[in-house]
Amino acid sequence: MKSHLDAHGWSKEASGLIASELIVRQASRVCVTRIGFRGVVMATIKEQIQALYDEINKTQKNKATNAHIGKLKAKIAQLKIKEEKAAASAKAAGPAKGFEVKRSGDATVALVGFPSVGKSTLISQVTDAKSEIGHFAFTTLTCIPGLMEHRGAKIQILDLPGLIKGAAEGKGRGKEILGVIRSCDMVLYIVDPFQDSHFRVLHRELENSGIRLNQSKPPVFVKRVDKGGIDVRTTVEQTHLTEEEMSEIIRSFGYTSAIVTLRTDTTAEMIVDTLAGNRVYSKSVIAVNKIDIATEEEIVGAEKALPQGWPIMRISAFKGDGLEELKDFIYDNLGFMRIFLKPQGQEADMEEPLIVKDDSTVENVCNNLHRDFVRKFRFARVKGPSAKFDWQRVGLVHPLKDGDILSIIIKR
Numbered sequence: 001m002k003s004h005l006d007a008h009g010w011s012k013e014a015s016g017l018i019a020s021e022l023i024v025r026q027a028s029r030v031c032v033t034r035i036g037f038r039g040v041v042m043a044t045i046k047e048q049i050q051a052l053y054d055e056i057n058k059t060q061k062n063k064a065t066n067a068h069i070g071k072l073k074a075k076i077a078q079l080k081i082k083e084e085k086a087a088a089s090a091k092a093a094g095p096a097k098g099f100e101v102k103r104s105g106d107a108t109v110a111l112v113g114f115p116s117v118g119k120s121t122l123i124s125q126v127t128d129a130k131s132e133i134g135h136f137a138f139t140t141l142t143c144i145p146g147l148m149e150h151r152g153a154k155i156q157i158l159d160l161p162g163l164i165k166g167a168a169e170g171k172g173r174g175k176e177i178l179g180v181i182r183s184c185d186m187v188l189y190i191v192d193p194f195q196d197s198h199f200r201v202l203h204r205e206l207e208n209s210g211i212r213l214n215q216s217k218p219p220v221f222v223k224r225v226d227k228g229g230i231d232v233r234t235t236v237e238q239t240h241l242t243e244e245e246m247s248e249i250i251r252s253f254g255y256t257s258a259i260v261t262l263r264t265d266t267t268a269e270m271i272v273d274t275l276a277g278n279r280v281y282s283k284s285v286i287a288v289n290k291i292d293i294a295t296e297e298e299i300v301g302a303e304k305a306l307p308q309g310w311p312i313m314r315i316s317a318f319k320g321d322g323l324e325e326l327k328d329f330i331y332d333n334l335g336f337m338r339i340f341l342k343p344q345g346q347e348a349d350m351e352e353p354l355i356v357k358d359d360s361t362v363e364n365v366c367n368n369l370h371r372d373f374v375r376k377f378r379f380a381r382v383k384g385p386s387a388k389f390d391w392q393r394v395g396l397v398h399p400l401k402d403g404d405i406l407s408i409i410i411k412r
Helices: 045-058 063-090 119-126 171-182 198-208 243-251 268-276 296-304 323-334 362-369
Strands: 003-005 010-013 021-026 033-036 039-042 107-112 144-150 153-159 186-191 211-213 220-224 230-234 258-262 280-288 312-314 336-341 354-357 377-383 392-394 405-410
Touching: 045 063, 063 243, 063 268, 107 119, 107 171, 107 323, 119 144, 119 153, 119 323, 144 323, 153 323, 171 198, 171 211, 186 198, 186 323, 198 211, 220 268, 230 243, 243 258, 243 268, 280 296, 280 323, 312 323, 354 362, 362 377, 362 405
Parallel strands: 107 153, 107 186, 186 280, 211 280, 230 258, 280 312, 336 405
Antiparallel strands: 003 010, 010 021, 021 033, 033 039, 144 153, 220 258, 336 354, 377 392, 377 405
16 A cells, blocks of 8 residues: 655555545645545544544654644544534434433442453342353443442442443444443443453543543633633643643634633643533542452553552452452442431431432532422531531531531421
């Protein structure tokens, strides 16, 4: 196969003398056209996205290319938004069979892994779910929910079909699976120590679908204004991008004038994530499975390929090794806290606490108890770690702490 550049700087790549399609790229940028038997036609959104990813993958990552990669990612984000809108308008049959998952319990955890990594065995061991188990790929074809009760919390765990490379672009029911993952509170990666490259593939698919794990939402704020151009204001030194490079990325999203406030050393990815507006920030933990048949060297090798600083533990779903510890591991990393409720005029129930997220307010508890509690709310009284003194009177926005005793007063 030969490549030629014409006078306009176009490269043409053809396989064989009679090509059903010629992919055309301009030398300086990724192009969105292709040549077929019927002449020049627009490439599909998927083809455009793939071409941009190919360009990113072949671009050396360094400070000099940060802005270029950022602009490519901005184009991908815009194309994906366009693709989602097109899919929503064309959707007529409703969600795919097997993926109508009703959330239940205090939190939802998605099991993520390649086919036959041990997800079905694990969920059968730690929940009430009965997931089909087989020693071949794609045993699980639908989403199977199970409920794990641990330390007073009810945790829904979802056994999803195995993800494969290209899932973010729809391969192997990827979009349906990733749509479920986006709605979960935590991702539990199941890793096979004999396939240490699998994690990188899976994590890339989740990243490409807009899921950000073990990350905080970047403190980047963009406010559209009527005039004045792109005004970048920062509270810290910026080392990744120049002001003009930032402005160019922001303009690519259709902004002509905006006030941009940066409270961290900002990367191109942070700006794109902020402007895309459809990113999901979730927690994630990793379980290295099959430790009963892997050597210590193989397990250590697999762990070295995983992100530093992430919560990791070893298990054998088949033998049951480490599963009680895994339950604690999931509970602790979900970030729960216990709130003891005291009904008005009665003693506090110190036996069965309400399990809520560790960033919950009085309003969150009210919503958890009954939908009318916020509407009828008068005030609440708190005794415990979050109170300045016993039975402090507080409002809906009061942040609670683990071990608080809460009494809610509503209108009768």
